[in-house]
Amino acid sequence: MTDPPPTHDIEAVFREKGIPFTRQRRLIWEFFAGADRAATITEAADALRGDGVGQATVYRTVTLFSDLGLLARVQDRRGDICYTAPPIGHSHPLVCGVCRKVVRFDGDGDVRDLEARLGAESGFAIYGHHLEVYGICSECRTAKDGDHAG
Amino acid sequence: MTDPPPTHDIEAVFREKGIPFTRQRRLIWEFFAGADRAATITEAADALRGDGVGQATVYRTVTLFSDLGLLARVQDRRGDICYTAPPIGHSHPLVCGVCRKVVRFDGDGDVRDLEARLGAESGFAIYGHHLEVYGICSECRTAKDGDHAG
DNA sequence: TGCGGGTTGAGAACAGTTCTCAATCGGAGC
DNA sequence: GCTCCGATTGAGAACTGTTCTCAACCCGCA
Numbered sequence: 001m002t003d004p005p006p007t008h009d010i011e012a013v014f015r016e017k018g019i020p021f022t023r024q025r026r027l028i029w030e031f032f033a034g035a036d037r038a039a040t041i042t043e044a045a046d047a048l049r050g051d052g053v054g055q056a057t058v059y060r061t062v063t064l065f066s067d068l069g070l071l072a073r074v075q076d077r078r079g080d081i082c083y084t085a086p087p088i089g090h091s092h093p094l095v096c097g098v099c100r101k102v103v104r105f106d107g108d109g110d111v112r113d114l115e116a117r118l119g120a121e122s123g124f125a126i127y128g129h130h131l132e133v134y135g136i137c138s139e140c141r142t143a144k145d146g147d148h149a150g
Numbered sequence: 151m152t153d154p155p156p157t158h159d160i161e162a163v164f165r166e167k168g169i170p171f172t173r174q175r176r177l178i179w180e181f182f183a184g185a186d187r188a189a190t191i192t193e194a195a196d197a198l199r200g201d202g203v204g205q206a207t208v209y210r211t212v213t214l215f216s217d218l219g220l221l222a223r224v225q226d227r228r229g230d231i232c233y234t235a236p237p238i239g240h241s242h243p244l245v246c247g248v249c250r251k252v253v254r255f256d257g258d259g260d261v262r263d264l265e266a267r268l269g270a271e272s273g274f275a276i277y278g279h280h281l282e283v284y285g286i287c288s289e290c291r292t293a294k295d296g297d298h299a300g
Numbered sequence: 301t302g303c304g305g306g307t308t309g310a311g312a313a314c315a316g317t318t319c320t321c322a323a324t325c326g327g328a329g330c
Numbered sequence: 331g332c333t334c335c336g337a338t339t340g341a342g343a344a345c346t347g348t349t350c351t352c353a354a355c356c357c358g359c360a
Contacts, residue, residue, distance in 0.1 A: 124285030
């Protein structure tokens with residue numbers, strides 16, 4: 001696993017684009033970047049309410065981060081929309097359906113082959129794809145095995 | 151491309167499971183199966199309102215079809231949730247981001263290789279994946295080229 | 301034809317998201 | 331340090347999409 005991207009990198013992205021990196025944005029970024037699993041907007045808003053970050057700001061900011069490619073949208077097993085950092089620029093999320101832990105993988109070579117083939121066969125101009133893989137992480141499996149007694 | 155599955159096949163699926171295939175369900179199925187592109191629930195409800203199909207019924211029925219694997223959920227370019235028939239059991243949707251036309255492709259071999267690798271590397275017990283490829287179909291590209299004048 | 305269980309439609313209720321608007325913040329210029 | 335100005339923020343209203351409730355209805359069965 002890679003380290004979470006340091007906050008100052010993100011600041012650089014913002015500065016480069018001339019967008020203010022405010023206290024609230026930093027807090028929201030740290031919430032997602034600091035977690036090793038995907039979180040919903042509601043969870044972020046709940047967690048940051050105590051820090052004086054409003055719900056609307058969380059929505060706005062998550063949208064902003066998504067637009068900038070800094071957060072990726074994934075789904076948990078119930079279909080809830082979650083967000084995960086760091087960017088999925090050229091990687092894809094492997095999401096634990098139980099605890100929502102996210103492991104990133106490349107896999108882009110595979111998909112790019114497929115895209116090239118598809119484009120040729122279908123006549124579509126391919127502009128992107130969305131690939132998520134779902135599984136249960138080893139910890140959750142262990143926990144589940146332990147639960148068998150109860 | 152494969153032909154859309156005939157309605158009597160779907161009826162057989164329902165009969166086999168002992169679920170009534172009502173007039174409303176038939177209409178909703180025909181709406182999705184008859185379209186060559188993904189449609190939202192709202193669109194289906196609007197289209198079928200005149201046939202006396204209520205909104206709640208559309209929601210219920212689309213959920214039912216999804217559970218049975220008869221409809222697949224995809225997203226258009228704006229992120230709107232759409233549904234498309236026939237089933238994506240072991241195929242994946244290639245979605246036109248403009249007109250939402252859906253072409254199905256297999257590509258499962260590619261992903262299964264990837265899944266096996268991922269499972270081994272990450273320790274996750276892989277239980278599924280979600281792959282959508284986005285592009286612009288040739289018709290929409292032609293239309294867009296034509297628009298260049300205006 | 302009458303019965304019973306599942307399905308349906310209308311609309312209320314609910315949850316998630318977006319919008320509105322005044323207050324606040326932060327950087328630039330003095 | 332102070333003022334100005336535009337962007338951002340928070341609170342809550344408004345809106346949208348989805349689910350729930352419940353009486354009416356439909357269909358298979360006897």
